[in-house]
Amino acid sequence: MPTRTLAPALPAAVTVLQCSECGHGTFTAGRDGKFHCSCGTHVLPSEVEMNLDSDDVWCVTPGQSLAVVTAPTVAWRRYREARTDMDDPGVWGPPLEAAHVEFRTALAELEAAQLMGLQMPHGIDVQIGRVYLTCVVRADGSLAGSEAFALGWDCKVCAPHATHGRKQERYPCRQPRAHAWGTANGWAAFRTSRDGRTDHVVSPLAADLPTARERAAAVLNARRSFTATV
Known part of the structure; x- marks a missing residue:
């Protein structure tokens, strides 16, 4: 059966399945319902499922590679349990x-x-998955600065x-939104x-702060373009 390995372009919570025959290839989804390695080896989804831990599920990455993540229902339960402890003033x-x-x-994992x-x-x-940015917007609608909040961030x-x-x-x-x-x-x-600036909250889906700021600026530019045409 395939072995697990991390992929540099994916989050650490995603493990890509690597071919145990050639030792380096990964499996990509085929039209025949199988996952194929470039060396000629293939596996079926049912074969992958039989060898997974009960808390895991298989998935296909954006690059069409076979991978494994923690089941969303399992991660969601653990998230809520941890959140309950964090909200309890008696836990310290x-x-x-x-x-x-x-x-x-x-x-x-979620x-x-x-x-x-x-x-x-x-x-x-x-x-x-969202970053909430409090944005300072100039009079012309462009982004002057921002402060970011997201679940799990310090x-x-x-x-x-x-x-x-x-x-x-x-x-x-x-409570990033709040x-x-x-x-x-x-x-x-x-x-x-008289300052001419206004404050707005923009909440793009983003994995990091640079991406969030880039997407927030794009949203504000789109708003500015729309306003200019009205």
Whole structure:
């Protein structure tokens, strides 16, 4: 049976299945319902399923390679359990640190399953996979700057307030959408009308901050173009 390996272009929560015959090839989806290696070896989906752990499912990557991820239902359950512990004021110290690790791990697994196009559990948190940016927009509609929030990212708002700034901890973010809108409202309260700038929240699907900012700028440019034609 195939062996698992990481692919540099994919998240760590996705393991690509590598051919055990040639030792280096990966399997791609064929029109005959089988997965083929360039060396001539092939496997059936049923054969893959029989050798998977009960918590895993097979999938096909955007590059059409056979891969394995944690089942979305399993990751979603672990995500909710960790979130419950994080929201419990009676959980602190090592148990809270363990909940942080579990939260980030389950979140990464959910994002990987989402990227692979798997069906997500009913009622799943819509914030998963999104970066919420509070954007400062110039009078001409272009992006002047932003502050970003996303589930699982280091967040000082989600951590207890420290009396000394240098001792302020950062916890995995649990409310990125609320933080983004709270930041926008806070900025707007101190902004003068003569400044010409406005504050907006844009929430693109993105795996990292550079991609999120690029997509947010594209959204704002599209808005500017639409407004100019109206």
